[in-house]
Structure formats: structure tokens, C-alpha cells
Amino acid sequence: MLKKRITLFLSLALMVLPVWGAQANDVSPDANLSIDEGEGKFDEFFAEEEAGDPLESMNRFFFEVNDKLYFWILKPVNTAYTAVVPLDFRQCFGNFFDNIRAPVWVVNNLLQGKISGAGINLSRFLINSTVGVLGLGDPALQSFGMKPKPGDFGQTLGVWGVGEGAYLCLPLIGPLTLRDSVGFAGDALSHPITYVGITYLDGVAYYTVDKVNLLSLHPGLYEDMKRYSLDPYISMRQVYLEYRRNKVLNREGKNNMLNEL
């Protein structure tokens, strides 16, 4: 059932995507700078990108909804969860969720032509699923020094040159671009959980526990962001867009958990 819905969503989104992509992909690199050294690209760093946000009023509404959900539900749940489950366990659960996600990373590394990244993810998956006891531990990193190479379908589409499209702030899911919402659906297709015959609700539950656990490992991120910004909606939008653009450009910044919540 979940698969059907996702396929429907994917095909719908693919139809709309090129239109948006054409509209909101105005990158204007600084003409004075034309240096290209190693991995980091100077030009792209200084490129001033305007946030395409034609749906701002709707987004702001859902931002407020999410804000309320955060303080009324997510935060109390997280506080209780953090109090009951010790840190070691939460870190293990975090490893577990990451390990199950490994096939998604392998597929996207391959789609982006990063053969070695795909290989590392695959080795990590094999080692951690066995020696790491179902992925609860991370011996691949601790004993073999293999760092995870995350990749997602939204990033893949970006690498392929698809424009990011309109910025969206969706209830429960949070910040996305149109491209990343297609990516979100695409990743569900390569996620093993989709294929173990669970119901739609189970899928939602899995997603929720994953996110609550992630939040418990990085508490206070959202509140810090709110505390130091004058317009949290724009601050979050900017953080998200910059973070995603960096992902497509393959620069550092993969640890920014704010966007994964």
C-alpha cells in the first residue's frame, strides 16, 4: 500500500518538477571570482542564491503548526524518552536506523557515480549487520575506520542537474524543496523497511521513532535556532537550502542534524 502511494506521489511530482525547476534555479556566481581548487569550489561558495519561496504564506502557516507540535508533543515526548532510555542505548538505536538506511546510501552513491562511496557503505552494512549485531554497534567505523557516506535521492537529482524547485515547509515533515520531496519518496522506494510487508501506519511509526531518537541525540537544536534568530522561519529556510545545496556540491556539512529532524 505504501509503495503504491509513493509511486503515485513520485509520478505526480515528476510531472510538476520540470516547471518549478526551470523557475527557481537562478544561481548567479560572482563574476570576479573564477577559481576552482580541489573539492571546495570557490565560485559556488560566494554564489548568492535567492531563495525561491512562492508558497511563503502557506509555508509560514505550517511552520507555526510544526512549532506548536514541537513544543506541545515532540519536546515532552523527547524529554520522557531521554529520561527513560540511557544515552548508550539511544546511540545504538541511532546506529541501527542508520544501518538499515545503508541500502539507500549505496543506491544513491551509485546513481551519483561515487563507486567507492557505494562500496564503503556496502562494506559498512555487511560488517555492522553481522559483527555489529544487527547494526546496533558501528565496528566498521571503530575498528576499520570506515566513515559512512550518506546519499539521498534528492541529492542525486540535484547532481543530475534537476532544479531544487519551490521551498516547502510541510506539517510533521518540516523543510523540503520540491526536488527533495521527490527524493523523499524515491528514498522510501530503496529503503528496506518498505519491503518487509508493513502497513502504512507501521511505516509512520518507524519514521517517528527514528526522528525522536535522532532528536534525543541532538537536543536543543531547534530551540537554539529560534533563540538566535529574528525570523526563525527564514533562518530555517536558509539553513535548509544552504545545507542541501552543499550536499549537491559535495562540500562539508554532513553533520548538520537540524535538517534531518
Add this chain to the structure above:
Amino acid sequence: MVFRNLKQIKMMKYIYTLLVLVCCFFVLNSSALAVSGPTEQLKPTLKSLIDILLDPSLKGEKHKVERRAKIMGHVTQGFDFREMSQRVVGKEWKELPQEKQDHFQSLFTKLLENAYIGKFENYSGQEIQYTGERLKDDRAIVSTQIENNGQLMPVEYIMTKKGDRWMVYDINIEGVSLVRNYMEQFKSILRRDKFDGLVKLLEEKNGTFD
């Protein structure tokens, strides 16, 4: 290009050697002339920041005001808050009278102090690694890494050259730029509430800290 005879190959070798020599000359020459690079100038600023954070006589909540004051005294040597203020306000900056500029700069500096130094407040001696430097004309990016809760946190310093000083005008933490984030926020506030409205919001925001 295909080389038909030995003479041509010899000639190419000669030209190549000459080129290498010329390049060496330029590299040596420019490094001898340059005052010092962005990384060398950033290091002492961050070093003093760390020394203050690690100073046991300045630790704890009750020394916060003193500690912050000391830090800011050093940070202003290497961070250009004027430039940052100018960038976040944009075009309108030049039309503002001096005292309004100064007032804005002090407000924005206070905000950044809380947002940036706050992140390092529970710092406990992890080493800052300098992982790279990219340079183009009067702009530079210095990449660093610092361990934070067991994870490596990349922090990049975006710098510009003022006279012979390299000054930081943006900080990029985990791939997200601090000053540009404020620039985007202020854009819509300036459009809606004008400059005076922005100043009022900043004053209110700063009032919520400490």
C-alpha cells in the same frame, strides 16, 4: 601534438624546465613579499579565544560577563564586525548616518557574540585543526575542524583583506553561513519594517540574552 624528431623533444624539455623555474621564482617571491596568509593571521585570534575559554579563573556562569568581554576584545582584532553589519543591511547602509551605523554595529555584534561564542562556551580543550585554505585576490576561506560531542564539526572562516590584515566577515558552521543567514532574515524585515524596525527587533532580541 606529435613530436617528429629528437630536436623538438629537446626543445620542449628546455621550455618546460624554464617554465618550472619561472614558476618557482614567482612562488618564492610572492611568499617572501606577502605579510602573512589568512591562516597565520586567524590562528592567534582563535588561540586567544581558546585560552580565555580554558582559563580556570574565568570559567562558570558568574564570570560570563568578564569572559565575554575579554573574548570580544581579542575577537575584534580578527573579525570585521563593520563589514558584517554592512553586508547584512545591504544597499541602505551607505545612506545611514554614522551614529545609526555605529548603533547597528554594536547591536549586531552583540547578537553574533551570543550566537557564535555561545557555541564554544562549553569547550573543553579540543584542538582546532586547520584543514585548508583557499585564496583568491582579497578573499579567503580558512577551513577548520573542531570536535563537538564526539563528532567533527567543520567551521570555515570567510575572510577579506583590509590593508595587510585578513579579517573574518562570515563564519560557516557545518556548511551553513552565519552572517548570510542573518542577511536573509533582515532582508524581509527591512522590506516590512524598514531600518528602524529592524533596530527595534534587534534590541528586543538582545534583551532576551543574559
